[in-house]
Amino acid sequence: MTETRQHGFDTLQVHAGARPDPATGARQTPIYQSTAFVFRDADHAAALFNLEEVGFIYSRLTNPTVAVLQERIATLEGGAGAVCCSSGHAAQIMALFPLMRPGCNVIASTRLYGGTVTQFTQTIKRFGWEAKFVDFDDPQALADAIDDNTRAIFGEVIANPGGWIMDIDAVAKVADDAGLPLIIDNTTATPYLHRPIEHGAALVVHSTTKYLTGNGTVTGGCIVDSGRFDWSASGKFPSLSEPEPAYHGLKFHETFGALAFTFHGIAVGLRDLGMTMNPQAAHYTLLGIETLSLRMDRHVANAEKVAAWLETHPAVDRVTYAGLPSSPYYERARTVCPKGAGGLFTFALKGGYDACVKFIDSVEVFSHVANLGDTRSLCIHSASTTHRQLSPAQQEAAGAGADMVRVSIGIEDADDLIADLDQALAKAAPSMAAE
Incomplete structure (x- = not known):
């Protein structure tokens, strides 16, 4: 694509990073299902392995299909570069990997996906890392939690499961004042609804499994x-600023400048951690991104209609959707996500745990699965599934209490979704069925 003018989001989601295949002229990006790539000669191979030339060596590191996806996502987010990997959880570890050493900590929001909380409270300890959890609605508490061993601040713009909206500008200021990178999980917002880099994020992570792919096919x-x-x-990030022994003393930041983290993520992260995205997965995600804006508009419109209806149902105690005027995050959402508050939220049933389980077992159009961001509408009882490993206090802090159901609103007819919720609620709480 020519760079003579700034293209709009809808154009970039179709074209960014993609060019006709030079060998065949294929318009759609091919699936380069190849483990390795032939070098022109010995000097070419040496230059690639020395990071003196960009190219393809081995698909654990680089692959042409994955490279197109990386460029497309980076373009949509307004970033300098990107590294794709095998899952959203892999992306979180790879984001922290160049920054952390044994004894270091990351400050994390209390409002995170349950799997992330488990990863941060349990798994990263095996690396000698620590996570400290803070309510990001309190910038002073966030600032007070930072110490000499803090290396990053991590949060979600639209928090899973409750759909709360982060005051990213306030959090970014704390990070900037402390000289720390802000890492933002933008999975539930997508770059269509919010672009964290424009608000001070140093790194953005995605589970491309969700809205970017949008069809529940690949992780x-x-x-x-x-x-x-x-x-x-x-001097806190020697992996990026100091000589790298594996590359004859090369300094990533000095050598690659704005792309230092990207090159490190590929040349060290993917090389040694091996959390590689396969080319077929990249292909499916590229296809999904082509319709991202169209789908997100429909997700938002449906979520607004469904959430407003749920708020009036006698069996429902409360709805957390930030797109509702009753939400304490409504005004913030209009600033942070002016195109809409996304398609993910929770609602509480007055019948508690038992009513939630009965509701889940009664839906017909909604699918009971551990995923979100699908074209299909999905639901789950987080306390007994995705957040099951957490303590009751942690569940409540994350918005996944025993009385909460999480819904990911799809792109079906909104009236059909409401009808399905109505019949399921009637079975879950027959004494409070809507008239």
């Missing part, structure tokens, strides 16, 4: 590098 993850963080300023 994947991505780390977008803003290219704006100075990795050499504080």
Whole structure:
């Protein structure tokens, strides 16, 4: 694509990173289902392995199909580069990997996906890392939690499961004042509803499994590098600022500048952690992104209609959707996500745990699955599934209490979704069925 003018989002989601295949002229990006790629000669191979030339070596590191996806996501997010990997959880580990050392910590929001909380409270301890959880609605508490061993701040713009909206500008200021990178999980918002880099994020992570792919077919993850963080300023990030022994003393930030994190993610992260995205998964995600804006508009419109209806149902105690005027995050959502508050939220049933289980067992159009961001509408009882490993206090803090149902609103006819919810609620709480 020519760079003579700034293209709009709808154009970039179709074209960014993609060019006709030079060998065949194929318009759609091919699936380069190849483990390895032939070098022109010995000097070419040496240059690639020395990071002196960009190209394809081995699909654990780089692959042409995956490369197109990386460029497309980076373009949509307004980043300098991106690294795709095998899942959203892989993306989180890969985002932290160059920043952390044993004894270091990351400050994380209390409002995170349950799997992320488990990863941060349990698994990262095996690396000698620690996570400290803070309510990001309290910037002073966030600032007070930072110490000499803090290396990053991590949060979600639209938090899973409750759909709460982060005051990203306030959080970014705390990170900037402390000289720390802000890592934002933008899975539930997508770059169509919000672009964290424009609000101070240094890195953006995605579970591409969700809205970016949008059809529930493949898992994947991505780390977008803003290219704006100075990795050499504080001496806290030696993996990026100091000589790398595996590359004859090369300094990533000095050598690659704005793309330092991206090159490190591929040359060290994918090389040694091996959390590789396969080319077929990249292909499916590229197809999904082509319709991202169209789908997100429908997700938002349906979510607004369904949430408003649920709020009036006698069996429903409360609805957390930030797109409702009754939400404490409504005004913030209009600023942070002016195109809409997404398609994910929770609602509480007055009948508690038992009513939630009965409701889940009664839906027909909604699918009971551990996923979100699908074209199909999905539901789950987080306390007994995705957040089951957490304590009751952690579940409540994350918005996944025993009385809460999480819904991911799809792109079906909204009236059909409401009818399905109505019949399921009638079975879950027959004494409070809507008239």
